[in-house]
Amino acid sequence: MQPVDSGDEEAKRSFIEEARRGQIVRAAVETIAEEGYARASFVRIAARASVSPGLITYHFKTKERLLRQVLEYVDARLDRAMEGGPEPLTGFEDGLRRIVTGHVMHCSLHPREMAVRQEIGGADVPAPVREWIARGEEAGRAEMVGFLTEGQGHGEFRTFDPEVFTDALFAALNHAPARLRRRPPEEHEDYARELARLFAAAATGREPSD
Numbered sequence: 001m002q003p004v005d006s007g008d009e010e011a012k013r014s015f016i017e018e019a020r021r022g023q024i025v026r027a028a029v030e031t032i033a034e035e036g037y038a039r040a041s042f043v044r045i046a047a048r049a050s051v052s053p054g055l056i057t058y059h060f061k062t063k064e065r066l067l068r069q070v071l072e073y074v075d076a077r078l079d080r081a082m083e084g085g086p087e088p089l090t091g092f093e094d095g096l097r098r099i100v101t102g103h104v105m106h107c108s109l110h111p112r113e114m115a116v117r118q119e120i121g122g123a124d125v126p127a128p129v130r131e132w133i134a135r136g137e138e139a140g141r142a143e144m145v146g147f148l149t150e151g152q153g154h155g156e157f158r159t160f161d162p163e164v165f166t167d168a169l170f171a172a173l174n175h176a177p178a179r180l181r182r183r184p185p186e187e188h189e190d191y192a193r194e195l196a197r198l199f200a201a202a203a204t205g206r207e208p209s210d
Helices: 006-035 042-049 053-060 063-083 092-109 111-122 127-153 162-181 185-204
Strands: none
Touching (some): 006 053, 006 111, 063 111, 063 127, 111 127
16 A cells, blocks of 8 residues: 655645635625625625635634735736736837736726725725735835836836826726726727827827827
């Protein structure tokens, strides 16, 4: 009889546990999207995930920890969308266009995730969650300011205040889900492209173009 490889067993358990955690997080996204943060109890999430409430407690301990995992899941998927695919960037303008179009099209394709993001951001969540959200937003803004500043240093972007530009860009992107809800789906790609053209023109100082 061959001895049991404890490393393989641990890896198997880890894979199963991660899969279960992912299942619970996705169920939480759906529950919050349909019923709101206040009604998204462990009992309701468990029913949607077809698991016991105790299993959610085992994996996440508290609703605060589950909320953080939900936001990390949603934001990670949004970040990947804003990378714009595996093709190499051709420059800073290309990067800016990918950020804008990726964000808008992710909002179009995954409206529930964006609704959850806004729901949690506007809800009466525990203070540690709100502080964590605020730190994430500040980090995102700092990253964008750094990207714009670097683009200016390489001569691709004109001279402007990167913080003012970031404020305007984030305001437009945060408003995108509401704007898309007022438009038919077949217009969403055009909306994304037009918004990208406008911000690219603002950053480069050139006339908008495709």
